[in-house]
Amino acid sequence: MKIRNIILMAGMMLLAACSDDDDKQAVEQVTGPTEVCVISCNVLADNSNQTGDLSWKKRRDALVSMVETEKPDVLCLQGQYWNQVIYLEQQLAGYASVDYNVNGNDANTGRHNTVMYRADKYTLLQQGRYWLSQKPNTMTYPWASKDEERRCTTWALLKDNSTNARFYVACTQMNDGDEPEDMAARLNSAELNVEMIQQMVIDNGGTTPVILAGDMNASNDADDARRDCLAPYYGWMTDARTVGGDTKPSYNGLGSPAAGARLTPDHIFLYKAVPQSFATLDGNYGVAYISDHNPISCKVKF
Numbered sequence: 116m117k118i119r120n121i122i123l124m125a126g127m128m129l130l131a132a133c134s135d136d137d138d139k140q141a142v143e144q145v146t147g148p149t150e151v152c153v154i155s156c157n158v159l160a161d162n163s164n165q166t167g168d169l170s171w172k173k174r175r176d177a178l179v180s181m182v183e184t185e186k187p188d189v190l191c192l193q194g195q196y197w198n199q200v201i202y203l204e205q206q207l208a209g210y211a212s213v214d215y216n217v218n219g220n221d222a223n224t225g226r227h228n229t230v231m232y233r234a235d236k237y238t239l240l241q242q243g244r245y246w247l248s249q250k251p252n253t254m255t256y257p258w259a260s261k262d263e264e265r266r267c268t269t270w271a272l273l274k275d276n277s278t279n280a281r282f283y284v285a286c287t288q289m290n291d292g293d294e295p296e297d298m299a300a301r302l303n304s305a306e307l308n309v310e311m312i313q314q315m316v317i318d319n320g321g322t323t324p325v326i327l328a329g330d331m332n333a334s335n336d337a338d339d340a341r342r343d344c345l346a347p348y349y350g351w352m353t354d355a356r357t358v359g360g361d362t363k364p365s366y367n368g369l370g371s372p373a374a375g376a377r378l379t380p381d382h383i384f385l386y387k388a389v390p391q392s393f394a395t396l397d398g399n400y401g402v403a404y405i406s407d408h409n410p411i412s413c414k415v416k417f
Contacts, residue, residue, distance in 0.1 A: 142320070143279035149417055150391070151275075154187040155328035155383055156410035157288070158195040160226060168402040169369055171199065177401035179206045184400060185412060189273075190231040191286035191328040197222045200229055209233060215244035217265040219254040228269040228286045228329070240281065241272035245311055247289060247304040260300035262290040268308055268329075272319065280417065281319065282388070285312055287329035289344070301333060301344035309347045316386070324417040325386035327352065330408065334377040341377065352384035355393045355413040363395035369407045381411050388417040 158178065161171040168174075182190065190210065192203070200214055211234040218225030232239070245251035247266040249258055257266050268287040274280070289304045290297060308327065316323050327348070333341035335354070348354070356379070364378030372378065383393070391414040 142281070145280045146278050149275050149278045149280040149282070150414060151189060151282070151326065151388075152185075152187045152412065152414045153189040153191065153284070153326050153328060153383065154182070154185060154396070154410050154412045155191040155193075155286070155381060157193045157330040157381065157406055157408035158199060159406035159408070160194055161196050161199055169404065173402050174405055175199070175202055175206075177405045178203070180400040181396065181405060181410060182207055185396065187412065188233050188236060189284055189326070190229070191284065192227075192229040192231065193286060193288040193330050194226050195229065196226060200227050203229075203231070207231060209235065211239065213239065213242045213269055213271045215267060215269045217246070217254075217267045225265065226288075228267055228288060230269055230271045230284050230286050232271070232273055232284070236276060237273040238276055239271060240274055242270065244269050245307075247287070247300075247307060249303075251307060251311065257290045258300040258303050259296040260290045260292060261294045261296055262292045262300070264290065266290050266304065268311070270312070270315070272315075272323075280324075282324040282326065282417065283312065283315060285325065285327045285329075287327065287331075289329070289331045289333070291332045293340070298341065298344065301331075301341065302347070305331070305344050305347040309351050312386075313351070322387060324388040324415075325352070326388060326415065327384045327386075328411075329382065330380055331382050332380050334379040336377065336379065339377050345382070348382070348384045352386045353388075353390065355383040355385055355390040355415070356411075358390040358393045358413075361393050361395055363397055363409070365395050365409050365411050367397070367404060367407060367409055369404050381408055383411060383413045385413075385415055388415040390414070391416050
């Protein structure tokens with residue numbers, strides 16, 4: 116089935132996800148340029164095999180410290196379990212969250228994709244989730260991928276309370292694996308992300324800026340066989356990493372990355388937004404590793 120047909124089938128899901136009264140709201144006049152600092156991080160799921168400074172109880176404090184130090188406006192978090200979501204929501208009291216689980220409404224199983232945003236700065240207008248699959252409005256797996264994990268994208272439409280500017284934030288995590296089925300599923304997922312978000316933009320007037328962030332499980336390095344799956348993003352969006360020359364690895368493998376591991380699988384892509392800076396946050400915020408992925412940070416303007 117063509118991705119375009121999948122988008123049409125998912126239209127009712129997008130309508131249901133929108134707030135009931137948003138379509139009735141007049142779009143306020145934007146009063147000036149808007150700047151947003153966004154940080155994306157694959158949190159690394161809580162695992163009893165992780166001990167010492169690698170345990171969640173140690174890493175969680177460092178993650179909170181990182182947020183308090185860097186002061187992002189928006190956080191895009193992938194891969195965490197429900198207990199981790201609850202902890203972060205409790206500790207980061209100044210942030211509101213849009214959180215969805217890959218396993219549907221059963222919050223206690225499966226991993227989550229979470230968008231957190233400064234509650235004092237933004238108003239949430241719409242929110243939703245779709246699965247990276249042939250049936251994006253149904254809890255399903257990514258095509259024929261051997262990864263055996265469901266994947267989804269969490270999205271939010273925010274309004275800057277100072278400038279009235281609206282923008283979309285989408286947090287995603289694409290499937291892993293190197294089998295042909297995995298490669299095809301990643302490409303399909305990227306195509307789906309682009310076309311779903313394009314439709315949202317069209318429905319909101321056609322010029323709304325977009326910040327898409329997450330773990331794509333693929334780098335754009337010339338020697339990465341997975342890089343072709345990123346082509347849909349590059350065809351429509353700007354890669355924030357191209358600003359400032361930051362080439363540090365976002366994947367650290369907790370200090371021991373496997374031989375041949377792709378080192379920049381985490382990305383921030385932009386539409387109708389100009390990247391001002393990009394940084395890979397590899398500092399010590401209390402422990403050596405917040406996760407097996409270093410957070411990435413981007414300041415954008417639109």
